[in-house]
């Protein structure tokens with residue numbers, strides 16, 4: 384699918400979609416509990432992967448109105464009858480690899496081309512240390528992955544510099560083993576707020592994990608616990624909202640995004656980033672609304688360590704801001720659906736913007752956008768970010784636009800409802 388984007392601004396109000404990260408955790412934990420109801424889950428391609436995987440472990444999941452009713456396996460996942468295909472979802476692959484380790488048999492997990500090129504070595508290594516035979520069939524840490532269950536608690540260390548999802552996965556599975564686990568981190572921990580999101584839902588489901596030294600965390604996970612999620616409401620997604628808010632800042636127009644209440648999401652940082660860049664933004668936490676009313680944007684230096692998913696948004700903001708924007712501490716952004724540092728540099732250059740890509744940083748010199756035919760890299764965040772660039776440049780065509788189904792299925796409808804000129808076509 385292609386999207387043609389014309390010069391346009393935004394106006395009015397729009398609802399942020401439910402958080403993808405919170406939805407993955409709520410479904411996974413409900414799948415391990417008894418009976419739970421999840422209110423306002425995100426139903427997208429990635430969260431459908433988590434639903435399918437939980438069903439393969441024996442959970443029953445039904446949609447009733449806007450809710451998901453989940454009858455879980457009460458801590459004892461069954462051995463799946465078939466290969467688990469997570470499609471494009473890294474979160475699902477990592478979480479379900481650890482859940483497989485709780486079964487008493489063999490699970491095989493795989494996914495699409497992108498998933499089969501993303502690293503998992505640190506997770507597989509720690510599972511080995513926890514008594515599980517877990518390996519990549521290609522011996523490079525990439526899916527397909529084989530897991531022979533039998534998870535036991537132990538004292539282990541994991542590399543935190545590639546993906547926090549390995550740690551979230553272990554935090555989800557380890558409370559269900561017979562003995563306790565102590566998990567500490569080697570190297571710099573990236574994407575830490577996602578671990579806080581995991582701990583938030585784990586705690587709401589009545590499971591206890593002790594965190595020693597929140598800055599360089601060590602997790603003490605008592606064993607023999609059980610999840611009881613019962614009732615859970617998913618908050619709005621700040622990563623998805625970043626495109627809506629940035630659209631107003633980039634086109635000097637105005638939008639109010641609703642459903643943005645405080646939560647543990649690191650991407651709440653978009654509010655301060657926009658403020659720092661010069662946008663007129665006001666977040667009313669009690670009302671859960673964030674309003675952007677234009678502004679004169681200038682370049683900033685951003686540390687992407689905790690908020691990798693904001694990188695495509697900040698890259699397009701930087702491309703039309705005055706001066707230079709540098710995104711540092713961003714090597715882990717290369718291990719996503721695609722290498723997003725490279726993808727943004729290549730596509731922004733096609734639109735006339737100077738970019739300098741280094742091993743773990745991207746510098747963007749603000750300039751005049753020109754319309755172009757650009758590649759969406761089959762990556763939802765690249766497509767959504769380039770849509771904003773197209774609204775400034777006009778005459779922009781982005782391919783692989785269907786990838787928005789991964790995290791924000793009605794992104795184009797939402798953008799159209801606030802005035803964006805976006806037209807979808809089949810080829």
Ligand SMILES: O=C(O)C1=C[C@@H](OP(=O)(O)O)[C@@H](O)[C@H](O)C1
Pocket residue numbers: 403404407474545546547548551573574577691692715
């Ligand atoms: O746990 C999660 O929900 C996520 C963690 C982050 O990944 P990394 O921890 O691999 O950086 C983030 O980029 C991804 O979109 C969602």
Ligand SMILES: C=C(OP(=O)(O)O)C(=O)O
Pocket residue numbers: 429471472473474475692719720764790
């Ligand atoms: C990287 C992402 O998700 P995942 O790791 O679950 O594929 C994302 O949504 O940007």
